[in-house]
Amino acid sequence: MKAIATFSGGLDSILAALWVRNLGFEVTLLHVQHLYSADEAGREHLRAMAERAGLPLRIVDSSAEHLETIRRPVHGYGAGMNPCVDCRIFMLRVARQVMEEEGAAFVISGEVLGQRPKSQHRKALLQSAEESGLGDRLLRPLSANLLPDTRPVIEGWIRREDLLSIQGRSRHEQMALAEKLGVTDYPQPAGGCVLIEKAYAARVRDAFAHLGRDNMGVDEFEMLRHGRHFRLSDRAKLIVGRDQSENDWLGAHAGDRLRVDPAVVMGPTALVEGQSDEADLRLALQLIARYCDHEGDESIQLRVVRPDGTASEVSAIPLAKDDPRIAQMRIGQ
Secondary structure, three states: EEEEOOOOOHHHHHHHHHHOOOOOOOOEEEEEEOOOOOOHHHHHHHHHHHHHOOOOOOEEEEEHHHHHHHHHOOOOOOOOOOOOHHHHHHHHHHHHHHHHHOOEEEEOOOOOOOOOOOOHHHHHHHHHHOOOHHHEEEEEEOOHHHHOOOOHHHHOOOOOHHOOEEEOOOOHHHHHHHHHHHHOOOOOOOOOOHOHHHHHHHHHHHHHHHOOOHHHOOOHHHOOOOOEEOOOOOOOOEEOOOHHHHHHHHHOOOOOOEEEEOOOHHHHHHHEEEEEOOOHHHHHHHHHHOOOOOOOOEEEEEEEEOOOOOEEEEEEEOOOOOHHHHHHHHEEO
């Protein structure tokens, strides 16, 4: 009998999959690629984990479909702009589709009752099972004995006493289980989704207010993760690189934005987004000059490249470090 196990790359998800595999089921790991999931290096780590566990891995890219979940979550946002319940329902819907495609009997999730306050309390767990369309075809083996029986138990495929009763935020039981199952290479708990971070959440709110939710695509959400962001006016925003890797990334993803680079001294690559007027652009150039290598208030030469490829050089006097407008314009810190 086949089962599909949702797989984030974290400890809980691999433990849940291995536990059910050891009960005699054919288990396939499923990683749902979304707006904030692993990059290629992260996906390679997922493949390595799956290989060590001896489990097949399927990766489904659902990034574009994930957009609407971020734009308009039915169950709202958490402390930041994190629609945790809606994201969980989204992932389980994808898992349900894969389950049906693969002819599997049920889906496995590594969720633990009470581990995450927004999405893993009892009501949220039951709600996500129902609204994803999985219903009783969803098994959470790590906490199954603390939740209503689902089809694998009801049908007698799995005995209730062969399932677990883990709950809460401590990972001591999972670490002991990992040792028992021979899982040694797993990530330590992280801070969570980037949408919880105050700076990123502030950027999302600003983009929704000025670009509009429906104009926020995959590239626009990704842009919010890079550089310092400054709201110049209702029409325009400035993004300034913080190091060489960000300068390179911004330069490669300028798109229809103005690109600005220092012409002579060392300094950041910056992008001006939106319909900037002369005052917006002047302020942007002064702010960019502020982050270039300079002494005092000497003028800085900057190179402005337009979306059509034409370029020109301009000079700008840097804003003073204590200019109050810098903090006022900064989106997130």
